[in-house]
Amino acid sequence: MRKVVLAGIVGLAALGIWLVGAQVYAVDESNCLQCHGKPGLKKKTPDGEIDLYVKVESLNTAAHRFIDCTTCHTTNPHKVETPLTKLSLAQKCGSCHQYEYKQHLQSIHGEQLAQGNTEVATCVDCHSPERDPHGVMRVLEYKAPAYKKNIAGTCARCHGDEQLMKSYGILEKVYESYMRSFHGKALQLGTYELAQLDAATCTNCHGVHDIKRASDPASLVAGMDNLAKTCDQCHVGGGSGLASGFLGHREASPDRIPVAHYTEVFLTILTTSVVGLGVLVMGTATIRYAANRWRE
Ligand code: HEC
Ligand code: HEC
Ligand code: HEC
Ligand code: HEC
Ligand code: HEC
Ligand code: HEC
Ligand code: HEC
Numbered sequence: 001m002r003k004v005v006l007a008g009i010v011g012l013a014a015l016g017i018w019l020v021g022a023q024v025y026a027v028d029e030s031n032c033l034q035c036h037g038k039p040g041l042k043k044k045t046p047d048g049e050i051d052l053y054v055k056v057e058s059l060n061t062a063a064h065r066f067i068d069c070t071t072c073h074t075t076n077p078h079k080v081e082t083p084l085t086k087l088s089l090a091q092k093c094g095s096c097h098q099y100e101y102k103q104h105l106q107s108i109h110g111e112q113l114a115q116g117n118t119e120v121a122t123c124v125d126c127h128s129p130e131r132d133p134h135g136v137m138r139v140l141e142y143k144a145p146a147y148k149k150n151i152a153g154t155c156a157r158c159h160g161d162e163q164l165m166k167s168y169g170i171l172e173k174v175y176e177s178y179m180r181s182f183h184g185k186a187l188q189l190g191t192y193e194l195a196q197l198d199a200a201t202c203t204n205c206h207g208v209h210d211i212k213r214a215s216d217p218a219s220l221v222a223g224m225d226n227l228a229k230t231c232d233q234c235h236v237g238g239g240s241g242l243a244s245g246f247l248g249h250r251e252a253s254p255d256r257i258p259v260a261h262y263t264e265v266f267l268t269i270l271t272t273s274v275v276g277l278g279v280l281v282m283g284t285a286t287i288r289y290a291a292n293r294w295r296e
Pocket of ligand 1: 030043052
């Protein structure tokens with residue numbers, strides 16, 4: 001008898017999870033998830049369908065899991081105008097995070113967003129792995145897109161897309177060149193410990209919520225004076241020396257910084273020949289050894 005009751009309870013729980021979706025650990029005081037926790041809920045708009053499913057798995061680990069739905073959506077969410085665009089999303093985040101929002105609006109990304117460009121970065125592009133307003137992660141979580149070790153990869157979601165960048169006339173391969181640099185390598189080799197992540201990533205040189213065009217005089221990388229100050233944050237006292245020899249994302253070529261270019265070519269030839277010679281010597285030695293053994 002007890003077994004039947006137990007099986008019944010387990011069955012009911014399974015049915016409940018199946019009906020409501022995954023187990024909810026986030027705050028949901030008004031039971032909004034009885035509808036929005038089920039995949040498939042959609043809204044038809046003139047521009048197409050908008051998914052109204054709130055993914056419970058993301059919600060459960062989100063930075064906002066202890067904030068009730070109605071704090072962000074009012075107690076009458078179906079009566080307020082919710083355009084559900086990339087800009088209205090940023091505005092909602094900005095209603096609480098006013099400082100970040102104000103900076104964002106003055107950055108190249110936010111400025112473009114306000115003008116209707118939806119290809120630029122906004123809050124969820126840098127704070128949620130799935131670009132989900134309900135899946136925002138705390139900055140210091142290892143898997144957060146804004147965690148220092150992951151930032152370059154987050155920018156590369158767009159800045160690693162050659163086609164997209166070409167359409168804006170941004171021709172330097174910024175992600176590849178960064179990953180090849182000593183800073184990129186140092187961050188790649190370091191563990192996830194913050195203490196090991198002291199090298200520069202994109203945001204140390206360009207800013208975080210206030211990223212400007214590289215040619216904007218207010219950019220942290222515009223002109224030798226600004227650039228030297230940027231390097232000086234970490235290379236105390238050595239900024240201007242380092243900045244003057246810095247190539248940025250540009251590759252050295254015969255007509256651009258020829259000394260660096262030919263040094264690179266020379267070093268490549270040198271390492272290749274040293275390694276090649278080593279392989280040759282090892283190879284002949286092995287063959288001679290094998291031949292001797294066989295003869296014996
Ligand atoms: C009985 C099911 C149900 C419940 C409960 C429910 N919703 Fe909805 N919700 C819907 C449907 C259906 C739509 C789409 C309405 C439409 O097509 O205009 C929607 C739309 C929305 C939208 C999109 C904005 C809009 O105006 O279309 C938001 C945001 C939203 N709901 C939030 C909530 C929140 C927050 C709660 C809890 C306080 C909640 N909902 C409770 C069914 C529900
Ligand atoms: C920390 C604030 C916050 C909390 C808490 C929050 N939301 Fe949202 N929600 C947003 C933002 C921001 C958007 C995007 C709005 C836009 O695009 O205009 C959004 C969008 C939505 C949408 C539209 C579909 C979508 O995913 O873009 C629904 C439905 C919704 N929320 C329901 C809920 C429910 C149900 C809860 C509680 C379990 C909840 N929200 C909790 C901030 C929040
Ligand atoms: C281009 C990427 C990017 C965009 C867009 C972005 N953020 Fe951030 N955000 C970051 C990074 C990276 C950090 C970590 C800051 C650091 O390391 O100092 C951060 C930190 C934060 C923090 C933690 C407190 C702080 O300021 O350090 C909050 C809150 C925040 N962002 C909210 C927002 C909101 C709201 C928006 C949209 C208006 C937004 N962010 C847009 C990259 C971004
Ligand atoms: C209702 C106000 C409110 C809204 C709207 C809101 N947040 Fe938050 N946010 C908070 C609070 C409060 C915390 C701190 C939560 C905690 O520590 O438990 C927080 C935490 C964060 C953090 C983590 C900061 C850290 O130090 O790691 C980020 C990132 C963030 N929010 C980004 C966003 C983004 C992006 C949006 C829009 C999708 C948004 N927030 C919408 C109130 C809000
Ligand atoms: C969702 C896509 C997206 C993400 C993510 C993104 N960006 Fe951008 N970014 C763009 C687009 C598109 C432009 C071009 C805007 C224009 O020129 O009008 C741009 C412009 C820029 C510019 C100005 C380039 C110039 O013309 O000088 C810089 C610098 C920049 N982004 C840095 C970053 C950094 C650093 C990150 C990561 C922290 C980042 N972006 C994340 C899409 C993105
Ligand atoms: C050590 C400092 C430093 C780091 C780290 C850095 N940048 Fe830059 N970035 C610069 C400088 C200096 C320039 C301007 C000169 C140039 O274009 O090379 C620049 C230019 C840019 C441009 C404009 C390029 C163009 O063609 O107009 C973009 C976009 C950009 N950086 C994005 C990024 C991204 C994304 C990352 C991380 C993957 C990153 N940067 C890391 C210093 C840095
Ligand atoms: C966020 C801190 C930070 C910023 C900003 C920064 N660097 Fe670095 N840089 C480092 C660290 C840490 C290392 C050591 C990396 C390693 O090898 O472990 C390093 C290494 C270097 C090296 C390799 C040689 C050496 O001294 O170890 C050069 C060259 C360099 N940086 C140039 C620059 C230039 C130029 C700028 C400004 C455009 C700059 N850095 C900005 C942290 C930074």
